[in-house]
Amino acid sequence: MHRTRTPLMVWFWTIFLVGCDKRGHSALSLSKELGISYWVAWTMLQKIRKVMGQQDANYRLDGLVEMDEGYFGGISKEGKRGRGTTKSKVLIAVSTDVDKKHARFLKMKKVKNFNRTTVENFVNQHLNPGCTVQTDGLNIYESLDSLVKECQKFTIKTGAAPLPWVHTIISNAKSFVSGTFHGLDQKHFQAYLDEFCYRFNRRFWEGQLFNRLLAACLGYPPTTYGELTQ
Numbered sequence: 001m002h003r004t005r006t007p008l009m010v011w012f013w014t015i016f017l018v019g020c021d022k023r024g025h026s027a028l029s030l031s032k033e034l035g036i037s038y039w040v041a042w043t044m045l046q047k048i049r050k051v052m053g054q055q056d057a058n059y060r061l062d063g064l065v066e067m068d069e070g071y072f073g074g075i076s077k078e079g080k081r082g083r084g085t086t087k088s089k090v091l092i093a094v095s096t097d098v099d100k101k102h103a104r105f106l107k108m109k110k111v112k113n114f115n116r117t118t119v120e121n122f123v124n125q126h127l128n129p130g131c132t133v134q135t136d137g138l139n140i141y142e143s144l145d146s147l148v149k150e151c152q153k154f155t156i157k158t159g160a161a162p163l164p165w166v167h168t169i170i171s172n173a174k175s176f177v178s179g180t181f182h183g184l185d186q187k188h189f190q191a192y193l194d195e196f197c198y199r200f201n202r203r204f205w206e207g208q209l210f211n212r213l214l215a216a217c218l219g220y221p222p223t224t225y226g227e228l229t230q
């Protein structure tokens with residue numbers, strides 16, 4: 001809000017709508033709802049999403065963590081599916097309670113490629129070393145044994161239970177992207193993942209969402225339009 005020419009009441013409404021509506025808001029829908037231009041709405045939303053990402057970067061996952069990879073976007077030109085696709089590649093990790101009845105906290109990161117280096121960087125940045133990771137048998141996860149307390153690999157051959165929470169979250173995140181935004185470009189895709197994670201991680205504090213997000217917006221240095229578009 002630094003040096004803004006947009007009325008603070010519009011800012012407050014935007015923060016409230018983004019923080020409290022699990023479906024999120026596109027710039028187009030927000031511009032219509034609040035009677036502002038598309039680019040004013042887009043800039044406000046991107047600034048808020050940046051704060052959401054900065055706030056969640058202060059926390060790491062611990063305990064029992066499910067981890068997997070996901071693919072987001074429309075049908076590729078090559079018509080490929082699965083790990084051969086050119087869709088946006090995202091690493092997902094969600095912590096759960098011991099009996100896996102409840103999901104706790106979520107991290108999602110867009111990456112260029114799925115390989116051991118990107119997985120190791122993700123784990124070092126977002127997971128506590130003392131956690132137990134559950135994932136599939138893909139070879140990109142082979143080095144996790146040296147980074148965390150334990151890495152449990154589930155495969156079809158082992159007959160072990162799947163990764164229910166991370167798969168549910170991937171499905172919900174895809175619905176969020178396609179339902180609210182009807183697809184997203186690559187450049188700002190991480191910002192929308194940050195928005196999804198932020199609300200998911202605070203879903204049990206619905207009555208505090210506006211106050212928490214407003215406080216976060218006031219607690220970080222301002223971001224300019226040029227920084228958002230560079």
